[in-house]
Amino acid sequence: MGTIVLSGTVVLVILGFGNHVWWLAAVALLFLYVRYGADATSTSSSAGGAPSQTAPTTYRAYRQRRDQQAKWERRYRRERPLEARRQERGR
Secondary structure (H helix, E strand, C coil): CHHHHHHHHHHHHHHCCCCCHHHHHHHHHHHHHHHHHHHHHHHHHCCCCCCCCCCCCCHHHHHHHHHHHHHHHHHHHHHCHHHHHHHHHHC
């Protein structure tokens, strides 16, 4: 996938010598690849670390993530009552 994007970028840069709009297209292509393409492949191949920020595939996965988040928030409020109160006042 990376070689296709790089080849396309080179073609757009070469076309950009005649029309500078192609350079903008090359920059946009690289931005989209770095933002979504390369990031998605690197996070899916990693075994540990932060969970992916993609949408849940099922409602069950969504509920599990929601329940886990609620559990973490309850634990935070229980272990750090002053900080939790300060956050609630700021809302």
